[in-house]
Amino acid sequence: MRLTVAAICLVASSGTLCCATDRVLKHGSPESVGLLAQPLHQxxxxxxxxxxxxxxxxxxHNEVHPIQPGGTVVIGHQSTIVSSFAFGNASLYADSNGTLLPAHEWIPAKMDTIYDMASLTKVFTAVAVLRAIDEGKLSxxxxxxxxxxxxAINGKDNITxxxxxxxxxxxxxxPLPGLYDPSYTTMQQRVDAIIKHELVDAPGSTYTYSDLNFMNLRFLVEKVTNTPFDEYVHLYTSELGMTxxxxNKGNNQSPSFHYFARMAPTEYQIEVLGDSEPQRPQPVRGTVHDENAWAxxxxxxxxxxxxxxxDVAIFCQMILNNGTYGGTKILKPETVDLMFTNFNTAFPGNEHSVGFELNQSYFSGPMANLLAGGHTGFTGTTLVVDRASDTFMVMLAHRVHANRNWSSNNIIREAVGYWVARSLGRDVAFP
Structure with a gap:
């Protein structure tokens, strides 16, 4: 774990794939980039x-439920969008038991439907950290x-x-208790709870996926850049044209909110988990599903x-372009290499780079390999960027509508990887 940045870059750059660095996404047929069309039609x-x-x-969970009400998918290969479609519905349910809304109130999923990205946010946070590194503000x-x-409080002085x-x-x-717990009466108390939180394992001794890591990274970025975190992320997403x-700073839940009409609702949280949940209109719509982020x-x-x-497709192509998109440089190529370098060799099965989980079949299916980085979100979102085949896969969805306990949508994530692998001509088994 104590590699120097120079050593890291040397290791990572040895695996860099050479691609044009200013490729802009365009639509094209699968055949135009050497793919088989039939799998993508299926x-x-x-x-x-x-x-x-x-x-x-x-x-x-061995019960009768849908896996998710709908979603939106974009598949790209060699800077060409070879498949993009919406399926199912963005809004469908009247309660957490699955009672359908009247048919005239259903809202179909569309290409411009806005989804709660949940933990896909972590990848964007990682890019914010990498930009601060490129600016010489972090190591x-x-x-x-x-x-x-x-x-440093509570034995954290050596955490890198x-x-x-x-x-x-x-x-x-x-964080324990959750940041939405009534025991917190000020925002500063919540911030202190994150920064001063106790550990459960010695630093570097184990892999434990933790939201606290990325909560702290937000404060770290703000400290070294002297910029509010949401603004710092917006700086580069706006440069990429991710409009x-x-x-949703301030948790604006009004239907008059600029984006509200396009935002997919998520969960009837209070029905599912009880009155300890944040008190807000149900189903949750417009505000972030994650209770700690809401707090x-x-x-x-x-x-x-x-x-x-x-928008996420543009982000993925920027990474495949080694940090540049449409003439805009977001990251240095050697910095992008860090997103495809496994730093968790001591923890087999939990391969992780700066920002990506690597070689994970549960969301990549047969596309999984050490150069396939990706992430998932609790709401049902997924992105995969595969350097090995110059391919990306994006599926935004809201499997928590209307109830988080209905399903896991990993079966759909794996299915996307299966059909994309088939389009690449690979003889793979359906997950």
Whole structure:
């Protein structure tokens, strides 16, 4: 874990694939970039079947439920969008038990539907950290406490920036109590709870996926850039032309909110989890589903971003372009290499780079390999960027509408990887 940045870059650059660095996305047929068309034609009806209630085995917890009500998908290969479609519905249910809304109130999923990205936010946070590194304001090897002295409390003085990024800091999965607990009466109390939180393991000794890591990265970025986190992220997403990507700072839940009509509702949280949940209109719509991000005024490093599949596709292509898109340089090529370098060799099965999980079949299916980086979000979102085949896969969805306990949508994530692998001519088994 104590690699120097120079050593990291040397290791990472040895695996860099040479691609044109200023490729802009365009639409084209699968055949135009050497793919088989039929598998991609089969993708929309295959995913649509999962919107119907059925017993999908472990995916629906052996009960009759839909996996998700709908979603939006964009597949890109060699800077060409070869498949893009919406399926199912964005709004469908009247309660957490699955009572359907009157048919005239259903809202179909569309290409411009805005989804709660949940933990896909972490990838955008990682890019914010990498930009601060490129600006000379951060170092992966330095301790977090060297930037935020209060972070050293409770034995955290030796935790590095890299440990936060790779979930090897020793933090528990979530802050305890949750930041929305009534015991917190001010925002500063919530901030202090994050920065001063106790560990459950020795730093560097184990891998534990923790939202606390990325909550702290938000404060780290703000400290070294002297810029509010949401604004710092917006600086680069706006440069990329991602016009529908934002934090809902202030938790604006009014139907008059500029983006509200396009935002997919998520969960009837209070029905599902009880009155301890944040008190807000149900189903949750417009404000972030994640309760801790909501308690942080809608802005955090672990969750809070909203976006469309088309915007996320641009982000993915920027990474495949080694940090540049449309003439705009977001990251240095050697910095992008860090997103495809496995720093968790000590923890097999939990391969992780700066920002990406690597080689994970549960969301990549047969596309999984050490150069396939990606992430998932609790709401049902997924992105995969595969350097090996110059391909990306984006699926934004809201499987938590109307109830988080209905299903896991990993079965759909794997199915996307299967059909894309088939389009690449690979002989793979359906997950």
């Amino acid at each position: 993708l929309p009806p295959n995913l649509t079947q999962y919107t119907h209630p059925a017993n999908y085995g472990s995916a629906s 992966l090897d330095k301790s977090v406490a060297s930037y935020i002295p209060d972070f 920036v890299l440990m936060l990024l790779t979930h090897t800091s020793g933090f528990p999965p979530d 529908s990507t934002f934090f 942080l005024n809608g802005v955090s490093g672990h969750a809070g971003l909203f976006s469309t599949a088309g």
